[in-house]
């Protein structure tokens with residue numbers, strides 16, 4: 312459950328994102344569009360860095376993965392074959408009173424965060440209702456906040472129901488349900504988190520956005536904005552195979568936009584309707600082929616923490632390998648292992664074709680939630696496309712002298728959720744003394760230098776001293792072909808540092824009178840390099856600057 316402190320922390324993060332140009336509401340001047348977000352100047356840099364690092368780690372630093380960039384709108388049959396047309400839906404309920412739509416499986420989670428439900432829970436500790444308290448609340452404070460709750464509309468009747476239905480009141484949740492149900496018998500309702508009204512039974516709502524291709528706009532022209540990037544990889548599997556000299560095991564990865572018409576977008580950018588994914592489909596030999604070729608299939612018992620791919624790995628070891636790889640990558644961009652959780656889906660939670668799925672969760676201020684899913688999907692997707700397209704998806708494996716449809720391990724991450732996690736991880740407020748010794752709050756984003764939107768702030772000590780400005784501009788020009796720099800000559804140096812702290816800039820360089828040789832030749836052409844996290848400053852030579860900073864941002 313979100314505590315007041317975590318709610319406040321999240322509010323501060325959202326406000327910093329707006330104030331510093333990390334994330335804006337889409338179409339804000341028209342009142343915004345729910346579930347859509349834009350990245351401002353700093354956010355765009357941050358996002359670009361994260362995608363670049365993922366792409367580099369997947370493709371350029373490995374021999375066994377290649378990239379793809381496919382279209383957002385694809386042949387509609389793809390979504391039939393993948394199962395999205397028939398089953399990609401969330402359960403949705405409508406409030407009979409206020410008509411708002413909510414995701415049926417998230418109602419109780421939402422009710423954890425609304426104050427009126429909190430008041431009711433307090434009046435029903437451990438499912439034991441305080442009837443007098445409830446009546447007083449219903450006629451007083453409650454009536455103002457949730458006018459559509461059955462208890463408010465007819466307190467006496469609903470409290471009578473509560474007594475009559477005592478056998479159903481086994482938990483705080485069931486008591487709450489009785490309090491929002493007007494009928495004295497029959498199924499219990501679930502309250503609308505917005506107004507307390509009764510929700511309809513859940514019905515499936517397909518999350519794909521529909522559009523038409525071509526001017527006729529008939530039923531036959533319906534197409535979908537892709538709800539994931541993965542399917543394009545499967546349908547281009549053969550083309551990539553034939554043109555890239557890759558051999559199973561190998562992967563194809565893609566970064567790109569995905570669209571889901573989420574019923575209730577919420578938690579800032581966490582659940583958006585337009586977002587970006589970074590997905591890898593890593594194709595492997597079926598276990599029977601590995602076994603025939605190597606006489607055995609390596610198991611996790613022999614190698615519980617697999618890190619160097621081997622020919623005799625079966626799907627289980629490859630799956631674990633990718634889980635570990637992904638944790639290693641998150642560590643490399645500054646997400647602490649203690650801020651992440653590893654959740655192995657239970658057999659009953661798995662999709663029917665999945666053999667195992669691990670979710671990597673991040674401890675967001677609003678709860679511990681999914682950042683990435685790593686699924687072992689067997690050969691479901693390629694087989695489906697083989698069946699629907701009539702084109703063979705088989706691979707002839709020369710080493711194993713065998714023909715098969717490869718199996719796949721799929722690490723699938725959301726860029727926007729990761730950006731939000733990085734911001735939450737980096738955000739800190741600390742009390743420090745200013746130049747005059749007065750205490751002040753320093754807001755700092757402790758981004759890893761590798762993802763930081765701006766790598767270095769460059770400050771001439773005074774803007775009206777041409778020698779200082781000239782030198783500072785020279786340093787700007789020295790560094791900026793290699794990294795994003797920010798030149799700032801406005802205000803006191805302390806203020807300039809604070810501005811960069813808030814932007815998460817790991818280094819600041821100040822050009823002062825020593826730099827231009829006014830205090831002797833030994834300090835000439837040196838600058839102060841200030842470190843964001845320790846706030847320490849060191850004197851270094853300009854000729855060493857690029858190498859020192861570059862070593863930390865690559």
Ligand code: ATP
Nearest residue numbers: 571573581582583586681682683684723724725728
């Ligand atoms: P959830 O259960 O949270 O809806 P999911 O399990 O449906 O997510 P996947 O289909 O596995 O998500 O998508 C892979 C990744 O894409 C997720 O781990 C997440 O990072 C990202 N993602 C999915 N839906 C959204 C969304 N609506 N907004 C932002 N990112 C999303």
